[in-house]
Amino acid sequence: MNKILSETNNHLIVFSDLDGSLLDHDSYDWQAARPALEIIRDRDIPLVLVSSKTIAELDAYRAQLELRHPVVAENGAAMHIPDDYFPRSATFSSGAMRRAQLQLAYTEVKMANAFNCEAFYELGVAGIMRATGLTEQQAIHANERSASEPILWLDSDDRAAQFEQQMNVRGLRCIRGGRFLHLMGDTGKAAVVRELMDAYARKWPGKALTSVSLGDGPNDLGMLAMTDIAVIIPGKHEHRMNLQTENRILRPASPGPVGWNEAMLAVLTEQKYDGGE
Ligand SMILES: [Mg+2]
Numbered sequence: 104m105n106k107i108l109s110e111t112n113n114h115l116i117v118f119s120d121l122d123g124s125l126l127d128h129d130s131y132d133w134q135a136a137r138p139a140l141e142i143i144r145d146r147d148i149p150l151v152l153v154s155s156k157t158i159a160e161l162d163a164y165r166a167q168l169e170l171r172h173p174v175v176a177e178n179g180a181a182m183h184i185p186d187d188y189f190p191r192s193a194t195f196s197s198g199a200m201r202r203a204q205l206q207l208a209y210t211e212v213k214m215a216n217a218f219n220c221e222a223f224y225e226l227g228v229a230g231i232m233r234a235t236g237l238t239e240q241q242a243i244h245a246n247e248r249s250a251s252e253p254i255l256w257l258d259s260d261d262r263a264a265q266f267e268q269q270m271n272v273r274g275l276r277c278i279r280g281g282r283f284l285h286l287m288g289d290t291g292k293a294a295v296v297r298e299l300m301d302a303y304a305r306k307w308p309g310k311a312l313t314s315v316s317l318g319d320g321p322n323d324l325g326m327l328a329m330t331d332i333a334v335i336i337p338g339k340h341e342h343r344m345n346l347q348t349e350n351r352i353l354r355p356a357s358p359g360p361v362g363w364n365e366a367m368l369a370v371l372t373e374q375k376y377d378g379g380e
């Protein structure tokens with residue numbers, strides 16, 4: 104870290120979705136974001152991955168990207184924080200619910216309504232491979248979940264709304280992503296990002312913190328509304344990304360890691376943020 108940067112009092116913290124944001128939607132490649140990633144690493148700026156993937160799936164990306172920061176998995180239902188990363192006074196009150204409890208509620212509602220759907224645990228590794236195109240090892244990692252259950256939805260949209268409503272009555276949430284519904288407890292990316300911001304404030308008391316988040320999907324909107332700067336990456340979906348926030352919004356023109364790089368370079372070059380350590 105150079106001297107000028109280390110004298111700044113402005114710490115940047117980056118929260119990023121993976122699929123369709125830092126990772127290309129189709130190839131899962133992130134190389135196009137390398138210029139911005141190198142600056143982030145050189146300045147020791149925290150980059151927190153916030154994904155629907157599992158901890159096991161995120162491990163590979165943490166290693167590739169050489170990250171030593173927390174990762175948020177399963178849409179906020181699971182998290183890994185490196186040892187001694189935050190002071191002990193930082194606490195996390197997760198609304199996560201154990202996977203076994205989710206499966207119980209799911210089975211009850213499915214049986215009572217004869218919904219046409221298959222949860223990950225019903226599909227098994229072979230079924231997950233068929234439904235997703237993942238390799239066997241990838242399917243095993245995708246199935247290593249602690250607090251969420253993906254459900255392959257084979258019924259109508261109306262029936263999906265009914266299913267979601269019945270889960271809400273039970274205090275559970277459904278997040279829609281592609282062909283899968285993700286069943287989880289009352290938590291989400293936004294709730295976890297807010298708690299992490301509080302934890303960073305305890306880690307660096309008296310420092311000015313600026314947060315930026317990047318995402319491409321409807322399940323990122325809560326997180327995007329939570330940070331000082333929101334980067335809306337163009338997504339490969341039909342949903343309008345309507346963000347209700349007073350905060351600054353950047354909308355790069357390119358999807359995936361190209362847009363990610365473009366927006367982060369703009370943020371990184373205009374102010375002398377650093378990471379704090
Ligand atoms: Mg995404």
